[in-house]
Amino acid sequence: MRYFRPKFDAGQRIELSRLGLEPAQIDAVQEAMRAGLSALVHEDTKPAVQDVAAEFERLSTALRRASDALSDLARADDEEPTQAARAEVRTRCDIASHKLTGTLGDDGPLMKALWMLAQCNAVVARARKTAPTEPTRRMSASPFPIKLIHDALKGATPPSNIRASASPTAPFRRVVQVCYAAMKRPNGDPDRAIKAYVSWLKKEQNAARLSDVPS
Secondary structure, X not given: OOXXXXXXXXXXXXXXXXXXXXXXXXXXXXXXXXXXXXXXXXXXXXXXXXXXXXXXXXXXXXXHHHHHHHHHHHHOOOOOHHHHHHHHHHHHHHHHHHHHHOOOHHXXXXXXXXHHXXXXXXXXXXXXXXXXXXXXXXXXXXXXXXXXXXXXXXXOOOOOOOOOOOOOOOHHHHHHHXXXXXXXXXXXXXXXXXXXXXXXXXXXXXXXXXXXXXX
């Protein structure tokens, strides 16, 4: 898929100017819009939960098999006839390791890989726990892109005095709608996203006020 880098056209810049934004503020919002689009595109292409679970299982299985193979190699008994072939493989690997890296045994790359595989298994197991087990809602109504736009307005030089609002007549709402139009989000829902962000913002502000109250 060709990378799309959204940019306000002349008409959109004029509209944002009429809403009270200065050129530097418009540029700041445009950069935030690009970051927001990346998040939205990621959600658009988000795979099915069962496919993610299957990929985790495939990765875990591969790591376990590699770990088991190296563990068996490390434990190979030279005096045990049934393990003679495995012991010879270990010996030849030691010889190759010494020629290539100057190391042998536990200091060689294969045994170091065994330790790294244990770390990899731990990482994959932890990551697997964070994966959703049920389908999640698309980010078309996520507050994250709206937050990026609001932060850009506040962080611009000079900062904009446009307040976050879900009111149908609020300049903020129109700014977001212009951004979504520039991002070419035909299936996006900026109105729901704005409401979600304003709701989140109020909770954050209330929590901050409570933390400022002397105990």
